[in-house]
Amino acid sequence: MFTLKLKRIVVIAALALVMRAGASFAETPHLGKPIDEAAIANWDISILPDGTGLPKGSGTPAQGASIFAEKCSACHGDNGKGGGPANALVSDAKIAGISAANKTIKNFWGYSTTIFDFIRRAMPFTQPRSLSDDEVYALTAYILAENKLIGATDVMNAETLPKVKMPARDNFIIRFPDRI
Amino acid sequence: MDKSADRNAGKRDVRRQDLPIVAGNGLIDRRALLGRGAILAGAMGAGIAPSAAGAEPLADDPWSLEMGEPTPPYQVRSKFEAKVVRTLSNPNNEPRNAHARTPHHLLEGTTTPNGLHFTINHGGVPTIDPDKHRLVIHGLVKQPLEFSLESLSRYPLVSRMSFLECGGNSAPMFSPEPMQETVQALHGLVSCAEWTGVKLSTLLEETGIDPKAKWLVAEGADSPHLSRSVPMKKALDDAMIALYQNGERLMPGNGYPMRLLLPGYEGNMNVKFLRRLKLVEQPAMSMYETRTYSPILPDGKAYRFYFLQEVKSFITSPSHGMALKGPGLYEISGIAYSGTGPIEKVMVSADGGKSWAAAALQEPVLSKAFTRFRLPWRWDGGPATLQSRAWDEAGNVQPTRAEFVAVRGELTKPPPVLGFANQHYNSITSWGVGSSGEVKHVYA
Numbered sequence: 001m002f003t004l005k006l007k008r009i010v011v012i013a014a015l016a017l018v019m020r021a022g023a024s025f026a027e028t029p030h031l032g033k034p035i036d037e038a039a040i041a042n043w044d045i046s047i048l049p050d051g052t053g054l055p056k057g058s059g060t061p062a063q064g065a066s067i068f069a070e071k072c073s074a075c076h077g078d079n080g081k082g083g084g085p086a087n088a089l090v091s092d093a094k095i096a097g098i099s100a101a102n103k104t105i106k107n108f109w110g111y112s113t114t115i116f117d118f119i120r121r122a123m124p125f126t127q128p129r130s131l132s133d134d135e136v137y138a139l140t141a142y143i144l145a146e147n148k149l150i151g152a153t154d155v156m157n158a159e160t161l162p163k164v165k166m167p168a169r170d171n172f173i174i175r176f177p178d179r180i
Numbered sequence: 181m182d183k184s185a186d187r188n189a190g191k192r193d194v195r196r197q198d199l200p201i202v203a204g205n206g207l208i209d210r211r212a213l214l215g216r217g218a219i220l221a222g223a224m225g226a227g228i229a230p231s232a233a234g235a236e237p238l239a240d241d242p243w244s245l246e247m248g249e250p251t252p253p254y255q256v257r258s259k260f261e262a263k264v265v266r267t268l269s270n271p272n273n274e275p276r277n278a279h280a281r282t283p284h285h286l287l288e289g290t291t292t293p294n295g296l297h298f299t300i301n302h303g304g305v306p307t308i309d310p311d312k313h314r315l316v317i318h319g320l321v322k323q324p325l326e327f328s329l330e331s332l333s334r335y336p337l338v339s340r341m342s343f344l345e346c347g348g349n350s351a352p353m354f355s356p357e358p359m360q361e362t363v364q365a366l367h368g369l370v371s372c373a374e375w376t377g378v379k380l381s382t383l384l385e386e387t388g389i390d391p392k393a394k395w396l397v398a399e400g401a402d403s404p405h406l407s408r409s410v411p412m413k414k415a416l417d418d419a420m421i422a423l424y425q426n427g428e429r430l431m432p433g434n435g436y437p438m439r440l441l442l443p444g445y446e447g448n449m450n451v452k453f454l455r456r457l458k459l460v461e462q463p464a465m466s467m468y469e470t471r472t473y474s475p476i477l478p479d480g481k482a483y484r485f486y487f488l489q490e491v492k493s494f495i496t497s498p499s500h501g502m503a504l505k506g507p508g509l510y511e512i513s514g515i516a517y518s519g520t521g522p523i524e525k526v527m528v529s530a531d532g533g534k535s536w537a538a539a540a541l542q543e544p545v546l547s548k549a550f551t552r553f554r555l556p557w558r559w560d561g562g563p564a565t566l567q568s569r570a571w572d573e574a575g576n577v578q579p580t581r582a583e584f585v586a587v588r589g590e591l592t593k594p595p596p597v598l599g600f601a602n603q604h605y606n607s608i609t610s611w612g613v614g615s616s617g618e619v620k621h622v623y624a
Contacts, residue, residue, distance in 0.1 A: 028335065028336075028382050028385060028386055029331075029334055029335055029336075030386055031327070031331035031332075031334055031335070032317070032325030032326060032327050032331065032383070032386055032387070033325065033326045033327075033331075034323055034324065034325060034326075035316060035318070035324050035325065035326040036324065037318060037324060040316055040318050040324065040456075043316065043399075043455070043456055044318070044456075044458065045399075045405065046397045046399070046407070046458050046460070046464055047464065048460060048461075048462055048463075048464055048465075049462065049463075049464070049465045050462065052460075075275070085274070085275070085276060086276070095476060095480045097476075097589075097591065097592055098354070098475070098476045098477065098478060098588070098589040098590070098591065098601070098602050099476070099591055099592075099595070099601045099602065100472075100475075100476065100599075100600060100601050100602060100603075101601065102476060103471060103476070108471060108474075108482070109470065109471060110465060110470050110484075111465045111470065113465065114465050114466065114467055114470055114471070117407075117464065117466060117467070118466070118467040121399075121404065121405035121407060122302075122303070122403070122404035122405060122406075122467075125275040125276075125303065125403075126275050128303070128403045128404065128405065129405075171480075171481055171482060172470075172474060172481065172482050172483070172484040173477075173481055173482070173483055173484065174483075174484055174485050175483040175484065175485055175486040175487065175488075176485065176486070176487055176488055179411060179413060179414070179485075179487055179488070180394075180411045180413065180485065
């Protein structure tokens with residue numbers, strides 16, 4: 001009698017365990033607070049290579065030149081040609097050898113959107129997020145024009161920037177395709 | 181059982197010439213370490229028996245004769261250990277990145293103490309108020325959600341050991357000649373800790389996933405808003421939002437109050453100070469993924485999305501900068517790890533790769549974590565070249581330097597030791613022992 005009862009308890013407990021396992025997805029604590037994209041907008045600075053996420057605004061190389069002289073050249077050198085503590089941004093050097101020192105925007109960066117994205121999220125080094133979107137477009141245009149990747153009067157905006165074809169676009173080999 | 185024969189066997193074993201040598205230049209069977217410690221200890225004392233005559237009588241030292249220091253609420257190590265520190269690339273916090281390297285030659289076991297875990301920060305270490313920090317998950321989800329540290333701490337937590345390695349660790353070994361640097365300078369940008377946190381897949385269950393999502397873009401709350409793209413495949417596998425490091429909250433330099441942990445994947449992808457995860461259809465091609473961590477190959481092309489920290493090992497003792505104090509028995513000790521899974525075996529050579537012996541692996545051998553290997557070695561006082569080579573359970577083998585260079589190339593001249601001339605270096609490291617006992621970095 002006792003044994004039967006025990007068996008029944010074991011079966012019920014086992015059933016309960018199975019049901020819990022089956023329903024486990026629904027049993028997470030649900031402590032996340034719903035938030036809408038509008039509230040995230042100020043943080044949402046992701047730019048995709050097809051231009052998704054690029055904000056309104058625009059800038060030209062000429063506008064960028066004066067901003068660059070004021071806010072960037074101290075580290076990146078006059079006209080972005082290096083000589084300061086940070087990397088040169090303008091160079092015609094070709095890749096010769098495996099050293100990362102060979103990498104330039106012109107010979108290595110695959111997407112123009114990466115320039116906009118990085119400036120907007122991280123530059124100037126000691127005052128990130130202090131530039132307006134127009135200023136970021138202007139600086140991007142300036143760097144592209146100095147590298148002769150766009151014309152000296154080309155306007156960069158959400159439509160034109162992703163269309164700039166970077167010379168290194170097809171220079172890459174995906175290392176482990178099965179991990180993507 | 182013939183007890184006298186057994187006793188005689190024991191006697192034979194303690195004689196120097198009978199230690200089970202299994203590979204050239206004095207490598208001893210690893211089983212001499214396992215359960216046969218007494219034999220090894222006996223052997224170490226064999227040879228010239230030291231005389232006890234004239235030994236100083238033992239006296240009590242002052243600390244045995246007075247009450248000690250008060251017990252602190254948060255204890256720190258002995259002041260005599262003050263030299264065991266990380267080496268810094270940017271101690272004055274100039275506006276550039278800052279690295280701190282783990283002193284592997286001064287540590288043992290498999291867990292890196294929190295104060296010695298390597299860090300690289302790209303805009304200083306932010307001071308984040310944990311009560312104000314938020315993690316947002318949005319993009320291609322059914323319901324964007326915002327999490328506080330307090331709310332995440334109430335989720336079912338998981339703990340796992342995991343190594344973390346900078347994709348640029350060991351970069352000085354791209355040098356065409358062996359740089360005379362310690363294991364800390366060469367390999368100090370890898371560490372291993374127990375991480376505790378919430379599985380990312382649990383949170384993604386709550387937000388829901390739009391089937392179009394193939395990547396997520398992770399972003400930190402630090403000043404560069406460091407950002408990396410991560411395949412959803414990894415996010416739903418073993419990715420974690422880590423909240424604890426070796427049982428306590430994360431160190432500030434390791435991402436306090438929360439970081440992304442992607443076991444086995446290059447350090448930079450394990451985004452610290454994590455504040456945002458956006459699910460997207462395509463990778464963002466961020467600066468760090470398309471420039472910094474895309475290594476150039478000898479033909480001028482470059483790898484992208486390397487992700488994996490491949491199978492690797494190195495001997496931490498003896499290692500460059502140490503000096504052996506005369507011929508005799510030493511223990512070779514080192515660490516092995518693979519981003520693919522558990523270590524299967526580690527072979528050690530004392531003759532530059534001519535012959536090899538299997539090292540003892542310290543249990544537990546865990547997936548994507550440090551495995552400590554050890555092997556007894558009798559140094560006869562002559563030149564020796566020590567190497568270790570690791571295999572992982574997936575069948576990957578650590579390449580020799582020649583094999584590695586044949587595929588990945590090398591630099592034309594020695595680089596600055598703190599630089600990152602290239603990434604994802606994992607060949608065998610060789611330590612040359614000279615007749616004087618001095619240990620130097622060599623290529624073999």
